[in-house]
Amino acid sequence: xxxxxxxxxxxxxxxxxxxxxxxxxxxxxxxxxxxxxxxxxxxxxxxxxxxxxxxxxxxxxxxxxxxxxxxxxxxxxxxxxxxxxxxxxxxxxxxxxxxxxxxxxxxxxxxxxxxxxxxxxxxxxxxxxxxxxxxxxxxxxxxxxxxxxxxxxxxxxxxxxxxxxxxxxxxxxxxxxxxxxxxxxxxxxxxxxxxxxxxxxxxxxxxxxxxxxxxxxxxxxxxxxxxxxxxxxxxxxxxxxxxxxxxxxxxxxxxxxxxxxxxxxxxxxxxxxxxxxxxxxxxxxxxxxxxxxxxxxxxxxxxxxxxxxxxxxxxxxxxxxxxxxxxxxxxxxxxxxxxxxxxxxxxxxxxxxxxxxxxxxxxxxxxxxxxxxxxxxxxxxxxxxxxxxxxxxxxxxxxxxxxxxxxxxxxxxxxxxx
Ligand SMILES: [Zn+2]
Numbered sequence: 527x528x529x530x531x532x533x534x535x536x537x538x539x540x541x542x543x544x545x546x547x548x549x550x551x552x553x554x555x556x557x558x559x560x561x562x563x564x565x566x567x568x569x570x571x572x573x574x575x576x577x578x579x580x581x582x583x584x585x586x587x588x589x590x591x592x593x594x595x596x597x598x599x600x601x602x603x604x605x606x607x608x609x610x611x612x613x614x615x616x617x618x619x620x621x622x623x624x625x626x627x628x629x630x631x632x633x634x635x636x637x638x639x640x641x642x643x644x645x646x647x648x649x650x651x652x653x654x655x656x657x658x659x660x661x662x663x664x665x666x667x668x669x670x671x672x673x674x675x676x677x678x679x680x681x682x683x684x685x686x687x688x689x690x691x692x693x694x695x696x697x698x699x700x701x702x703x704x705x706x707x708x709x710x711x712x713x714x715x716x717x718x719x720x721x722x723x724x725x726x727x728x729x730x731x732x733x734x735x736x737x738x739x740x741x742x743x744x745x746x747x748x749x750x751x752x753x754x755x756x757x758x759x760x761x762x763x764x765x766x767x768x769x770x771x772x773x774x775x776x777x778x779x780x781x782x783x784x785x786x787x788x789x790x791x792x793x794x795x796x797x798x799x800x801x802x803x804x805x806x807x808x809x810x811x812x813x814x815x816x817x818x819x820x821x822x823x824x825x826x827x828x829x830x831x832x833x834x835x836x837x838x839x840x841x842x843x844x845x846x847x848x849x850x851x852x853x854x855x856x857x858x859x860x861x862x863x864x865x866x867x868x869x870x871x872x873x874x875x876x877x878x879x880x881x882x883x884x885x886x887x888x889x890x891x892x893x894x895x896x897x898x899x900x901x902x903x904x905x906x907x908x909x910x911x912x913x914x915x916x917x918x919x920x921x922x923x924x925x926x927x928x929x930x931x932x933x934x935x936x937x938x939x940x941x942x943x944x
Pocket of ligand 1: 772773784786787790
């Protein structure tokens with residue numbers, strides 16, 4: 527029978543405490559004194575000393591001099607070691623693939639974006655493999671080892687990691703990319719839905735949320751996805767498909783969506799929706815024929831430029847889009863009562879004029895107790911959120927189970943991001 531609740535033995539308790547201490551060190555975002563770690567973790571002095579010794583042995587942390595407290599003796603100061611190893615992150619989007627090589631603190635060492643010349647999943651995977659091989663080659667110029675490869679893919683990824691559903695038609699493909707690429711590259715590979723990768727990226731590498739915060743991440747692009755973080759943990763749902771906010775019905779008589787439903791939220795806030803409204807606006811100066819040839823990135827770049835120049839038609843469309851964001855966001859706030867709702871991806875290019883209109887709209891829809899502490903913010907890495915988030919998949923897995931990732935031992939990686 528499957529064990530429903532994990533019982534605690536000494537090994538598990540030690541693993542758990544190693545993870546907690548490493549998370550405190552990560553959350554400090556810089557050097558932190560041993561005494562401070564003892565105070566904040568609630569662990570006793572000798573346990574902290576023992577765990578720090580182990581984490582240093584494994585090279586995850588380094589000592590950075592001593593602290594000079596106002597009272598008592600100076601103590602050692604520790605920090606996450608950016609030279610623990612390198613990480614490869616890959617964002618597989620609808621029209622392009624981006625790859626990044628970073629150190630353990632996600633500082634970029636090299637990155638590249640390639641337009642996708644092919645659209646079928648198997649050919650896209652082949653192209654991704656070529657880029658991963660290039661990144662591995664680049665990593666050889668740095669002496670620190672490769673820790674793993676994080677993949678954020680523009681598809682629904684089942685908890686079983688076998689089921690992938692690809693837009694636009696959400697056709698199901700059974701392919702365990704984690705397993706396949708782990709064998710091919712002889713490195714741990716974690717695959718996640720792109721919005722989930724961006725959510726973990728915001729949590730671990732962003733400026734907006736605290737480590738144990740309840741927050742919702744909304745990833746905007748051609749579709750609309752997201753992640754729900756409850757008590758610091760990403761919620762996957764029963765099968766791993768939680769967070770498909772884009773398919774919430776906001777208009778029962780709306781247009782048919784690719785998912786089969788009608789009036790889905792994403793069809794009211796996507797670049798294509800923006801373009802249609804913008805072209806149809808009576809004061810629009812756009813040439814419909816030319817505009818319909820443009821991809822979503824080009825549309826959003828033109829739209830943001832028009833907003834910055836106070837183009838009346840673009841500003842009207844912005845208000846309309848903000849209202850639809852407001853409708854969806856207030857529904858999410860009512861369901862989850864989060865501390866923050868973070869908006870990332872392509873929509874962030876609209877800049878500072880969008881958020882105040884969304885906030886005002888949400889304000890009028892929510893009960894005082896829900897809206898009182900709610901913050902609506904742009905993601906720290908804007909359009910780069912998914913790519914940066916792919917490296918956070920590996921960092922997150924290491925923070926969860928440091929002993930499984932220590933350089934000298936045989937790895938038994940837990941693949942799931944939930
Ligand atoms: Zn839909």
